[in-house]
Amino acid sequence: MRLSQFPLSTLKETPNDAEIVSHQLMLRAGLIRRLASGLYTWMPLGLRVLKKVEAIVREEMNSAGGVELLMPTIQPTELWQESGRLEQYGPELLRLSDRHERPFCYGPTHEEVITDLARREIKSYKQLPVNFYQIQLKFRDEIRPRFGVMRAREFVMKDAYSFHLDADSLQNTYEAMYRAYSNIFTRLGLRFRAVHADTGSIGGNASHEFHVLADSGEDAIAFCPDSDYAANVELAECLAPSAERPTATAAMEKTATPQAKTIEDLCQQFDLTASQTIKTLIVEASEECDADFVALLLRGDHELNDIKAEKHPWIKAPLSFAEEKAIRKVVGAGPGSLGPINLPLPVIGDRAVASLGGFATGANEDGFHWFGAHWERDVDLPELADLRNIQAGDPSPDGAGHIEIVRGIEVGHIFQLGTKYSESMGATVLDENGKDSVMTMGCYGIGVTRVIAAAIEQNHDNKGIVWPDNIAPFKLAIVPLNQNKSERVRDYAEELYRQCQSKGIDVVLDDRDARPGVKFADIELVGIPHRIVVGDRGLDNGALEYKGRGDADSRDIPLDQLDELLQSLV
């Protein structure tokens, strides 16, 4: 490709509606343009990246036994009624109707369509297992699209659906998909991690999310460097501390703490550490609980995990905190002075608070705290539960070491679905005995367009994108300098360009009539991994200048060693 013939549209300044780097760089490098909220046009340059990602996904899916098909984006709403998901999906489902007023929706996912297909096409266990996949646009009318293509409303997704006679077969395909996903993200050149995920409302017995590791990631992942344990922080279980509770010595002491409204204040003013304190949060109780509110106890340095809390039968879901007025009415003191001692409410303690001894906590009297309190001597040990977020340094739930936390972007998710859809939609086959048997399903998604944003989040510097080789829009840029004046430079660059093309190198020639600074800046912004500069200065020395996008400096390549370099780029 010649850049003089390619509509490259780079931006020097950062558009102000882009918040995260990947979005900014995708706009600046001219990969995408926004049409409306959550809707993006893939520009020629961006499309090259998209096609490369798709190709890798396709190859790995095929070699893992997947079969590609293509389902419509528009689906009849009837199918969603059948599966029972119409209400569940709610306003995120974009509904439309045709000229006959028949209800349709723009597919946010394709379980219904594929299950409908399967029940028509698959009659015998001999046709199983199969794993259909497609690479198709989806539309989800997200409440809040953001971060460009990272959370768009319309996006490209690779979705696969497998059908099986039994759970063992599903397990095999599931494992094959796990491996395929690992291969895909490896080939894409990304640092990623597969993590245990909640099977949640979809049910089934296994689910993994694949996360690209990046500081800007929306999810926090807890993993153990000494084992293969990795889970979303929201789900990672916090084990009860193994340490013995210290024995009581001095009696507890009521202390005036008028200036201490927070744990932080308290620690500063009274020389305590947060892990010696207990904080008390008041939340609304569920109907199952006979009080209006429930008190939750957490160690001062721990954070409440909403999801875990909501799972407790006494606590109302979704979680909601009591208002100060209500707290004062029930307890007689405001937040900042609350504690479990003489608290007229049901209490749930996080596991970690149970092993504290001599702790500080609010006295349920404004401006006072108890110091040196002990369980059982001063107050009964409450009901215990896992209520907090796991933290770096906590023991791994699998007992193999200590947890570290990284941030990640969810780019893939694999599920063992079971019979949720096949059951409700009547997708059955005849088994060996000639009996109807409900097929068991798995489903496997990759956010293809999101992968691209994630790749940029993970690979960029202050000059722009630093693409991994395999998904760069071009692999090599040839940059002739002063080509208009120097015939020698022009001829050499043209010759080199031809040579690269004949070797099958994915090359772009920057034959634009632009100044060197402009060319360098564009090539770097766009993130082309390899660059060869052809200039008079180099040719005088019988050399070309090579620079990898991630390299600090360029280096001269003597003309007679050029072939070697080109060979490595094929």
Added chain:
RNA sequence: CGGAGUAUAGCUCAGCUUGGUAGAGCGCUGCCUUCGGGAGGCAGAGGUCGCAGGUUCGAAUCCUGCUACUCCGACCA
């Protein structure tokens, strides 16, 4: 949907408080100069100031309503 904010040239923004015929930088077009890190000069093109009402002799500016977009929360590939 709740909360916060923005809307003026292709992009980044000034002008609005205190109403008086619309500005800059970058980008774009032409010419000259320059040619190893987003150069310099000259000349240009480009805006119903988001939309609709209102106040006023006069509205980008003040008032009301609407719309779009962005950010924070729940959702997700």
